[in-house]
Each structure stands twice: as C-alpha cells, then as structure tokens.
Amino acid sequence: MKQTSHYLSAALVCAAVCLVGCGPKRAVTTRPTEEPMSLEAAMKLIDTRPDWIGSYPAIIIPRHPAEKFLKGVTIVLDPGHGMSDGNSVEKDPTYKRGPTGVREDDINLRVGLLLHRLLKDAGANVILTRDRDMYLGLKERADIANSAIRPDGGVGADLFISIHHNAVNNPVANYTSVWYHGQVDDAETGLDAARYIAHRLGAAMRTDVGKTSPLLSDQLMYPGGFGVLRACEVPGILLECSFYTQHEEEQRLRDAGYNLREAYAIYEGLCEWAYGGRPTQLTPSVAFSPVGGNQVRLATTLDERLPDWWGRDRTRILQSSVRVNINGKPVPHDFDPVTKQLTATFTLPSRGEPGTTMAIDLEIHFSNMFKHANHPQRYVVEVQPQDWSLTIRPQRVKQARAAATRPASVPATMNVN
C-alpha cells in the first residue's frame, strides 16, 4: 500500500511538472549509434581512469546551455601587463618571462582574446582593456570598467576580470588562484563569480588544486591589495590561472589550444555564475518618521533576479541572509517573503550640526537561493539641514572598502611548494 501511494505521488508530481514544463518531446539518447553500454562495461571504464595531473581530454567547446543568461551582462576583460610593462623589461630581461622566455603578457592576451570571442558569441556586453601588445596603467584598466556603459544605460561594468599567470621561485609550483580585493564581506559579488571560475579553471588546466585556497585576498600579498583591484569601483577579481615558472606549464601556455581550454573554463564558470542570478533591490526610500524625533524608516523591495521558473511564487531569497547595517552596526528589520518588502526603523543619535550635512553609511545584504549576493550593497544617506529631508545614493565599492584594509601576512605563493 505504501509503495502504491509512493508511485501515485510520483506520478502526480510528474503530471504537475508536465503541466508547466513539458513541450513537444524530442528523443534523447546519450550514445545514439551504439548498443546500450552494460553496467559491467561502465564499471570497467572506471577501472581505467587516467591520472589527474597531466591528462588532458580532447578539447571540446560546445556552447554552454546557460550562456543565454550572459546576454547583456557587461564584463570587462583585462589581459594583464603588455609591452612588458613599460621599461621594466629593460631593467630585467627575465621580467614576467618563463624559464625559456615565454612572456606572461602574451599568454594573458591570447586568453583574453579567446574569452572575449566566447562571451561575445554568448551575447555578453564584453569589453577588452587591451587587444594588442601595449602599455596600460593599472588605474586606466580599472577606469575602463568603472566607466563602462551597460545596456540598461547605467554606468559601471557588472564584473571586471584581470587575467594573469603566476610566478614563483619554485620550479614545481603550479596551482590556480582567484583573488578578490580586501575582506570577503567587501567582495561578496565578485566572489560569486570567482568560485565558479576557480573550480572550472583548476579542473580544465589540471593544476595542482588544493595546494592553497582557490580564493585569496589580495591583501595577503600587499597591505593595500592589488593596484588594479584597488582602483576598481565595480565587482572585480584577478585570475592567476597557472604558473608560467613551471617548465611543462610554460610550454603548454605557448599553445593557443591550451589557452582556449583556459578561456573556455572561464566562460563556463561565467555561464554558471550568470545562471544563478545577480540579486539587487530597488533604491531604498528613507524618511524621518512622521511621529517626530530622530527615527528613520527605510523601505525597499528585494529582487533575487531569477527567471519566472516554476516555483517563482515561493521565496527564493534566504531569509537568514537578510541584513541591514547602519554605520556598520546591524539594525532590526522586517522582511516579507511574499511581497519581498524589506523595512527597517532606526534612530539616529542626532540630525547633525546646524548648517552641515550629516552622512550615514547604509548597507543592505541578502542572497538568493544560489547564495549569490546582491549588488549594490552600500549607500550614503545624507541628512539635509535645510528641511531635514534625507537623500540616498549608492556608494562605489572602493569607498566602502577603504576602512577595511588589514596588514599583509606572508605572501601565499611563498607558502606553497
């Protein structure tokens, strides 16, 4: 009886799914020209699995089924270095070169050009900071992302990706790392993309994953982080795909086919990132409470930015992730999962000095069911002394991160062998 009801409920679920999701069916086969493989033969395949490092499958670069979610996403690709970074190579002929002289800036450019093509084909609004061997300052690179015009008319790229390859005075080190700026709490949106890219890159390039964290803060290297990420006012990450100082890897990196593996892995990571949505919210309304005093009421509507999939009528926002901070301190809030309305009330110690404009830092954090964080997360609320009105504007990422600088520890590359 129990089994019957199980089958019945399974059939009901199936019917319900078909009501909303079934169109005309196409025959789906995995191995269309052969007899079905036996379980025994499938087990035998597992017996003959190749080793991890050094075994590269044939290059296949099909269009990712989720690439449609990249349509209209503004991504700035920054192939690192170029023209051997001004006169650095004149001072040091080995500057950014592998053991046999392969140049990092050339590798970065090939990966960038290939990735540009893959993302353009997917419909992304993709911009290269350089498409040839040329010198470009770090701030100039970041400013291309900061001033990028999005298809929605807004200013600032959705994501900035600086493409690099790593070096260390250790001939065997070869792992993949993706770097974010500052503290994890200040880099939530960039980290959402970084996770997918780091996993895909390490697997595609067969690097020695697990030697260190695939995600690292740039403040582990320098107290102020990497110059290019510091200057970046939009979500930004820096890839160190592998080590050109490792002999075999240097030779692989000369090959545009290998560079295509890298570009394709980043593309796959970006498809998967875009698939999970990029949450945001309406610009919050803020006003002093009509009851008087210094009480402020805030209201906004959260948007998980996921398609109208079946299940859209249930909340797809993790309620435990919703947080409102005023001047760095959490304040009580209410979130209605049905209307997606977020409200908070907080009391200011004063309305500021007469004749001066008082500024308040406001942060709103939440994640959708893919654990993708919202953007923007930070605003400046100003109290105007003339009429006690409140104004609100988004804070650029850089301003919010300035206070978060921590001292550098031992460079991560030095810990690894």
Ligand SMILES: [Zn+2]
């Ligand atoms: Zn580099």
